[in-house]
Amino acid sequence: MAVFTVFKGSVSFALIVLNTLVCFVPVMFLALLKCVLPLASARALLNRVLDNIATFWIGVNNINQRYLGRSVIDVSGVNEFVLNDWYMVTANHQSWVDILVLQRLFNRRIPFLKFFLKRELIWVPFIGLAWWALEFPFMKRYHPELLKKRPDLKGKDIEVTKKACQKFQHFPVSIMNFLEGTRITADKHSQQSNQYKHLLMPKAGGLSFALNAMDGKLHKLIDVTIVYPNGIPSFFDYLCGKVSLIRVHVRIMPIESALLGDYQNDAEYRSYFQQWVNDLWQQKDQQFERLMQDEAKAPK
DSSP states (O other): OHHHHHHHHHHHHHHHHHHHHHHHHHHHHHHHHHHHOOOHHHHHHHHHHHHHHHHHHHHHHHHHIIIIIOOEEEEEEOOOOOTTSOEEEEEOOOOTHHHHHHHHHHTTTSSOEEEOEEGGGGGSTTHHHHHHHTTOOEEOOOOHHHHHHOGGGTTHHHHHHHHHHHTTSSSOOEEEEOTTSSOOOHHHHHHSOOSOSSSOOOOHHHHHHHHHHTTTOOOEEEEEEEEOTTOOOOHHHHHTTOOOEEEEEEEEEEOOGGGOSOTTTOHHHHHHHHHHHHHHHHHHHHHHHHHHHOOTTSOO
16 A cells, blocks of 8 residues: 555656646746847736646646545635635645645636745746746845844845735736745744744734735735644655645635835834734634644544
């Protein structure tokens, strides 16, 4: 059985690689074409075509996961979305599998989902260039020690965030932001003076910058809580079909005008926004606990 499981995971991974290579060629061709086109309207049209290719890529991968991985995703909360609205999406972050789960949930149901990525990820073979072609925002974080030595770098990451988000204002888009900034581990959790049982401390600044960079065009926030009842899986465990059940709770809330402001220079707004994010995370932590305890819906 173990041999068959590994074989199934290997086949699933090979199909993802093949699907990536097939889609990579037109994506890179259109991305390079977009670089030389002078008209903004033509570049915007090519962006739509690129997003459609990526949507197709995700759709094929989803079929792969359903038939080979066979994980059951038990979704509670909101389950209806609008394809032509503007969304900010947040979720807790435990594994690379989180991204696959989000893509299974939202592909063709909300506008194409774009992630904030660490700049180092651009070097991931093929996928990194595809993310660049699809204009995923790559973030460069500066270590506090470096900022002490180079104060001129302060605020550069914010400028990058704003510049990236400005590209998303021409047609509906969904922007994904993992507020914890990294995947949770027991060590990371223990190192924080943490008020949350299941989560890392959220970083409010990045979310505020993204909301403000979009100049109020993001109308709704989709808050997603992802739980793996049998433990956090690896990417290959998921492909092998070792993840029988994933529980997800989804809620939608309006992005009100009070959530927009100058995070850097307005101390009152910054305090308000941080408290709002902390409350959001406290509710998520409680929802996580409820999903962990709820065994009633588990497949028999």
